[in-house]
Amino acid sequence: MRMTFRWYGEGNDSVSLEQIKQIPGVEGLVWALHHRAAGEVWTEEEVMDVKKQADAHGFHLDVVESINVHEDIKLGLPSRDAYIENYKTSLRNVAKVGAKVVCFNFMPVFDWTRTDLFKEMEDGSTALFYEKAKVDQMNPYDLIEQTTTSGFTMPGWEPERLKTIEQSFDAYKQVDEEALWENLGYFLAEVLPVAEEEGIKMAIHPDDPPWSVFNLPRIITGEKAIERYLSISDSPAHCLTLCSGSLGANPENDVPTMIRRFHDRIAFAHIRNVRIYENGDFIETSHRSKDGSVPIDDVVKAYHENGFTGYARPDHGRHLWNEQCRPGYGLYDRALGIMHLWGLWDAYELVKRKEEANAHVAHS
Template sequence: MEMSFRWYGNEDPVKLEQIKQIPGMVGIVSAIYDIPVGEVWPHEKIIELKQTIKNHGLTLNVIESVPVHEEVKMGLDSRDKWIENYKTTLRNLSKAGIKTVCYNFMPVFDWTRTQLDAPLPDGSNSLLYDEAMVQNIDPLSGELELPGWDLSYQTDDLRKIMEQYQTISNEQLMENLIYFLKEVVPVAEEENILLAIHPDDPPWPIFGLPRVITGKENVQYLLETVDSPNNGITFCSGSYGANPENNLEEIIEIAKNRIHFVHARNVKWIGKLSFQETSHSIKDGSLDMVGIIRKLHEVGFTGPIRPDHGRMIWGEEGRPGYGLYDRALGATYLNGIIDTLNNK
């Protein structure tokens, strides 16, 4: 497996020279963050990003993410224009030597948490999701803004989009995803790009919005309906694992040979549909990280894997979930499991 690390570009407080010092680190997961959603990524900007990373002895091995325009997710008549732009971006990424693209199909909001610095017993803090609190939040009020959310919408635009989604079911959202994939997967095949959809985070409806990738059944449906080796998933243990009803090893088995990217993180269940992120250790969270990595090893996964969302430890301040220290510990923990499995 290719140990990798998420990096948010030159503005990221975590620097490439620091990431390079993590034992076993080879890949960087990044994106171009100053291009409006739906617009074509210029080839020269991709090359610039790739070269910056290469200059530090690392490789840009995953793009996370190329966002999908909201009009594509909603299935509007205008979607074909945005899909054509997406195809052009995939071609430009391939021309630059990029082979894995992570994306998601979550309506309006990316991953959602209710507290970014919830304390843990050891004195560190981490991301927390409290379902009861979400039920009392108005997403139009601006009281909850999280890293990864597209905040370019004006309030009136956001209200209109939210209202439109109230008429879109989970099944319709899946149909819109299938339409998108049937258009872009042939380009991915031509360009030898692996598309890896990230699950919904958390994997259940929030704010009255539909959800499409939440567990075993819809993963299986997605892979069977668009049956191409280039159409695969990002296996995110923390997203799928937030729901205790999801059997993570079963999801890995169903998606074997179509898992193109792995996010490894642990969570602790703290109530019905509520959880807090922890260290990667099986002693701290509710997920069997050793068993998860063992299963990935058994099905032959050798692609990029990154330690996902770390705690804030040792007084570090920075982008919530994306500090240096705990993610570095996570990478080392994961490498220990991988080394053990490889040397049996």
């Protein structure tokens, strides 16, 4: 397991590279050009600037999250071909700074959905919260205001997307799940050969939450969907980002089982916990299994027993000790999460070594 940390860039992140450097075991940054709108080319000059910053602190840039997919590609519009060509150019340019994995998603209009960015928990910390009844009843435009409260641009809720959100909703009235699958297949047929040529794994992220929101189609929602997705191509570039929090929001999803089944196609692991309530609400918690509904101990065990050598990050975290940060992306709880994940990994390593030593003695 190769530990990474998501970083939004100088001037767009409350966490500094100096601080990330002090978290044990973190070797790389999960990065993106967040000022670039979906569909725009990431230039070689811009990606080289990020590399200079990473190099100064000894980090690699192996994992990109995300080169956003333009809405016209998801909608299957004639204009998609031009945006796909731009995407290919961006892939070639990030390869020049060592990118090995590009995490992306195919969620319509926006990415994740939450109703409260700072829901207070029993211990006084706050976390991202999803209230099912509110989402079921509310107008999606009512969520827009909350995305600007932190002072940071929010992934999946970038200003350029919000300007056209009404038109985007109208456009998806003609796109159902099967059409979205077809448009995803078209996109992959175009970009996978370039990714394979550049040594990049295209790792799709599950939908968050893993069900339809605001009547928009969502397709990467569980084990059967992942099976269908991976069957699209046998290219070594065709891979998966397995997010235990996104998939784990649905109690029907057995995340450890999915890891054991698809481990050889998982290029990037997002490891986080959520607590699910009986009414369908969920809140993001610490990484400890007992604090949420996802068995993080078994999640890490599944990766360990299958010899996972891919990239991982702690994903979201709570907001602790009055930290002023991007919602879900503070320093403290993600650093605590990393240490919990390393603790589990080291414990499984110790057990493995003892079993191997005992087997050696028995054989002798």
